[in-house]
Amino acid sequence: MTINPAKTCQPIGAMYAALGVHGCLPHSHGSQGCCSYHRTALTRHYKEPVMAATSSFTEGSSVFGGQANLLQAVETIFAVYNPDIIAVHTTCLSETIGDDVNQIVQKARDDGKVPAGKYLIHCNTPSYVGSHITGYSNMVASLVKYFSAKSVTKKNQVNIISGWVEPSDMREIKRIAAEMGAKIVLFPDTSDVLDAPMTGKHIFYPKGGVTIPELISTGDSKRTIGLGPFCTEDAAIQLDNKCRVKFDILEIPIGLKATDAFITALSRAAGVKVPDSITDDRGRLVDMITDMHKYLYGKRVALYGDPDILVPLTEFLLTIDMKPVYIVSGTPGKRFEPAMENLLSKKVPESKYKNGERADMFLMHQWIKQEPVDLLIGNTYGKYIARDENLPFVRLGFPIMDRVGHSYFPTVGYIGAMNLLTKILGVIMEKEDNACSEEKIELVM
Ligand code: SF4
Numbered sequence: 001m002t003i004n005p006a007k008t009c010q011p012i013g014a015m016y017a018a019l020g021v022h023g024c025l026p027h028s029h030g031s032q033g034c035c036s037y038h039r040t041a042l043t044r045h046y047k048e049p050v051m052a053a054t055s056s057f058t059e060g061s062s063v064f065g066g067q068a069n070l071l072q073a074v075e076t077i078f079a080v081y082n083p084d085i086i087a088v089h090t091t092c093l094s095e096t097i098g099d100d101v102n103q104i105v106q107k108a109r110d111d112g113k114v115p116a117g118k119y120l121i122h123c124n125t126p127s128y129v130g131s132h133i134t135g136y137s138n139m140v141a142s143l144v145k146y147f148s149a150k151s152v153t154k155k156n157q158v159n160i161i162s163g164w165v166e167p168s169d170m171r172e173i174k175r176i177a178a179e180m181g182a183k184i185v186l187f188p189d190t191s192d193v194l195d196a197p198m199t200g201k202h203i204f205y206p207k208g209g210v211t212i213p214e215l216i217s218t219g220d221s222k223r224t225i226g227l228g229p230f231c232t233e234d235a236a237i238q239l240d241n242k243c244r245v246k247f248d249i250l251e252i253p254i255g256l257k258a259t260d261a262f263i264t265a266l267s268r269a270a271g272v273k274v275p276d277s278i279t280d281d282r283g284r285l286v287d288m289i290t291d292m293h294k295y296l297y298g299k300r301v302a303l304y305g306d307p308d309i310l311v312p313l314t315e316f317l318l319t320i321d322m323k324p325v326y327i328v329s330g331t332p333g334k335r336f337e338p339a340m341e342n343l344l345s346k347k348v349p350e351s352k353y354k355n356g357e358r359a360d361m362f363l364m365h366q367w368i369k370q371e372p373v374d375l376l377i378g379n380t381y382g383k384y385i386a387r388d389e390n391l392p393f394v395r396l397g398f399p400i401m402d403r404v405g406h407s408y409f410p411t412v413g414y415i416g417a418m419n420l421l422t423k424i425l426g427v428i429m430e431k432e433d434n435a436c437s438e439e440k441i442e443l444v445m
Pocket residue numbers: 009010011033034037090091092093127128
């Protein structure tokens with residue numbers, strides 16, 4: 001039995017990935033309730049209106065199939081909302097009744113329901129397997145399947161497939177690449193889509209997102225870097241098989257070592273040097289770690305969420321001599337436990353980690369009750385544990401529904417690591433100040 005899962009449903013990931021394509025309207029092939037939930041989850045986290053359409057299944061379509069609904073939807077959406085692309089994902093319901101969405105998409109094209117210059121793509125996201133991360137990965141792989149093409153000339157550019165991170169993280173990855181003089185195609189790219197500036201005018205399709213010509217050109221790139229194996233490996237393999245673009249799969253660049261690995265890989269793939277400005281960012285991070293080390297050393301940490309974030313985060317906590325003792329991810333996958341064993345077996349042999357169906361928030365809470373920790377890191381759902389156990393709590397990952405601002409400040413790269421460190425030390429010191437006796441309170445720490 002799963003109590004309080006440390007994951008959410010597949011289509012949410014597919015919807016988030018689709019929003020990282022410019023002019024794209026995600027479409028949920030199922031009932032209105034599913035689509036409403038997916039949009040709500042994304043809207044609550046990003047504090048932006050998330051647009052998506054639905055096939056609006058009724059009892060009839062649930063029995064006889066949703067082909068007629070989807071064909072009608074495609075016609076209506078192109079006529080009324082005029083997107084460049086409709087990205088269809090399935091739901092539990094349409095998967096259970098066995099709708100062949102591949103065939104329906106082809107029929108929509110054959111019947112002339114997709115106007116010239118417009119696109120209709122799809123991926124399957126049955127939510128009774130995997131998690132939102134699986135859905136994200138499936139939609140990203142689908143972008144490669146439908147768009148990437150190989151021409152006769154290679155382009156002097158590197159593909160970066162982004163794992164599930166905040167729009168601000170995607171912007172930071174682009175900033176780092178520009179600083180290094182590396183030409184990249186980042187996909188998906190939700191910067192300027194889910195953190196678009198307030199201008200006073202409603203723009204249905206914000207200016208951000210990878211464009212379709214850019215997606216097509218990924219087949220001519222020199223190399224691909226996937227950030228986060230759970231989210232990006234399938235797409236990178238597909239791109240290699242389809243267009244012979246070799247790839248490296250790295251961790252999401254959270255923390256010192258993972259960012260070092262990303263900068264080195266990008267420098268090699270793009271054939272550019274690492275500029276002094278990036279080395280200086282790194283130096284400032286190392287300086288900050290040195291200044292904070294005495295407060296962080298040996299502190300026990302519990303963390304939960306998505307595997308692509310937990311692995312580099314664990315590595316970063318070890319780098320700064322904290323002790324990640326409990327780690328839980330609801331996303332299944334064989335890579336997680338070996339990656340954790342590799343990181344933790346020598347440095348924190350007493351650590352406990354688990355992923356998949358039985359790795360839930362209840363389990364994490366039980367572990368904390370058996371032997372307490374000094375810090376909790378994860379999404380909004382940890383607030384009840386933090387409150388019950390009086391723990392300093394850093395909100396990180398998806399979803400964060402009870403705070404504003406997380407999607408505007410990066411966690412990736414050296415600057416992102418500095419943001420993260422500031423949050424970690426902030427909550428630990430705050431508890432110290434609030435809990436210590438009157439005579440022990442210090443002005444200077
Ligand atoms: S029915 Fe399935 S697809 Fe719909 S919201 Fe629930 S888990 Fe997600």
